[in-house]
Amino acid sequence: MDRITLPDGEWRHRPGLDRLAEVLGARDDRARLVGGAVRDTLLRLPVHDIDIATRHAPEQVLALLKAAGIRAVPTGLAHGTITAVLESGPVEVTTLRRDVATDGRHATVAFTDAWEEDAARRDFTMNALYADPASGTIFDYFDGLADLDARRVRFIGDPYRRIAEDHLRILRFFRFLARFGDAPDPEGLAACVARANDLMALSRERIADELLKLLVARDAVRVVSLMIEHGIFRPVLPEITAAGVARLERCADSEAAAEISPDPIRRLAALLPDDPKLAEGIATRLKLSKAHRNRLTCAVVPDLMGSPYRAAYLLGRQGAIDRMLVHVAEPMDAVIAARHLSHWEVPRLPLTGGALIARGLSRGPDVARTLRRVEDRWIDEGFPDAARVSEIADAEVAQALRS
Template identity: 45%
Template sequence: MRFVGGCVRDVVMGRTPGDLDLSTQLTPDATEAALSAAGIRHVPTGKAFGTITAVIDGQPFEITSLREDVETDGRRAVVSYTGDWSRDAQRRDFYLNALYADIRGEVFDPTGQGLDDAQAGRVRLIGDAETRLREDYLRILRFFRFSASHGRGLDEASLSACVALRDGIDSLSGERIQQELFKLLTIADPVNVVQRMIETGVIAHVVPGAPVNAERVEAGFPLTSDVVQRLIVLIGGHGWAETLPALTQRLRLSNRVADRLSAAAVACAEADITASPAALRRGLYRHGPQAMSDALVFLAAEAGLKPEAWKELDQNLKHIDVPVFPLKSAGLITAGLTPGPELGQTLRRIEADWIAHDFSPIVIEDAIDDIAKQANIRGQ
């Protein structure tokens, strides 16, 4: 049994590893038998694909049998099990991910190129790049993500293959695309990579129909690390409210994220990064703090606002108290207004007047006085 993939790669690159994944020459059945004999709790989380998850002191460890592909269709593979580390390595995506290490820390590099690529920060598809991509088109998105997180630039041969086969992204499920896109957007500085995705037409298959803009990405991504706000910067633009339903469906976005995008689109129509405090208060009241922050980060990106200026604007936004309309229907009835359709109309009119006058309580006081006077006149 050996450690495999990301944890080995990250140690070689001087990074703190995340999940500790393992590989074994045992078949899944034999792995389960060995874990049972050792008294280790385990779950067949991905047994159909060769993976058994061992749980030790509450910590999960995925153990995957060595595999080689028998058949692929660009989305999933039929595999057979092998005892050959080299065959397992050859079916992996990038050389720097095809590294193994034993419990003593000795690193094994079956392809002979993984260590060099990891040390050089080079993300390259193993063997013939187009063959690797046709096995699983998700590797196109993984290439860009790993180039952003672990690469020093983009390998041109792998990039050319990704561009040539970018139509293959269309065959992937929305869930898989969403997961890769969100992982990309969490990376500290993915700007150059996302711009290349835009320039090469790859992004059009990731967020179809969205009015993406490379300059906006360059200006907007440094303003925020919030994944949804970066998504807004990426997909926002003229007419983007009309593209949201189809994009939401394509990416299988959660209701929470979809609602947030829709609210930001509405707020964008009214928000202004040069607005007065009164105008910002109106925006906060109508749309709420989250929608206003989302809209303003998009508009700041469009305007090319520098991070320092955006931070100041965002802080100002956070320090503005969102007013609460203090008047209820009962207050109007007490003042003398008769229950009925006029009640709601009057309440909305007073609220609009209150907003227009920067939420002044005098507006409400005057309205109540007028209603009371009219009631007295009617009663005489």
């Protein structure tokens, strides 16, 4: 077989990376690039995170980096992970490991110096590819290159065992399928379907993290539909049903047409029923941030507020765009509205309560009521300038004084 090497990429020339590899002994096969950086480079995708696997024990890594003057942060020392902080950004360095015990949520590991043992504990074949930092030579122990070429997400070894080790791999299987895959590996799919109830043992934060990543993946609509068809969501998110798939597809298509980045909270809203209380319950269950919880509960409401600009003024620009893309039935209308709003600066009412008092109103609730009426007319008239607002204010104050 011809030797396969890692294509060149801008990330491979990051300042300090060659020196880090040298310090860790890559020339003597003590360190290799691994995981996402290797996979994504082979797929000609952008690389964001760099991981290095090493035969050195964690204490040796710390000592080597200290001696070389490279800042080291023990981010996951119990599992052998140390972050090397380079001038060009962080690089995670992890000692080769093998699993000693797992319970579906956590793993107890032992360190090893065998590359294949480290590869065997990883989830999918495409994530168990290593590369020599200098030559780019690829090391493939489980036919990951063939799977990558076929766009096949395949568990390493027995899928049931891999899932038993970490139940989150069920969701990761579908996320990777949505990002990289074509047809699902039948054995992997069957195992995920059979063990879907294992998801109930996971923390809701881990479920939310995987779900939100999945929803913005390249082929999210097809894969979410597949997950619903096979009952994957039922144990933890039974509210996600086939009824939401068409709206998710419309939302995703509208985002692309409007040249707006895919958004996981908006796409989750598209999947859910039009029920803010239900959405708030789901957000709480998934332990989303307060900002995401508020946004989700707002996005599921189908009230379009009369016009996109009125919605943007009352809900904020993002809230209005969410509702347009989720609830407007005609895709082109949603796209046009979203494009306009994405460049529209939400105005501020050029009037204060003090200006109404200066016109003769007494301090108190009359000021607030009159200010609201002025604001309503200003919105209805399409946010006219200060001169027109002054005319509206004169008329509303006169009416208030007569009343």
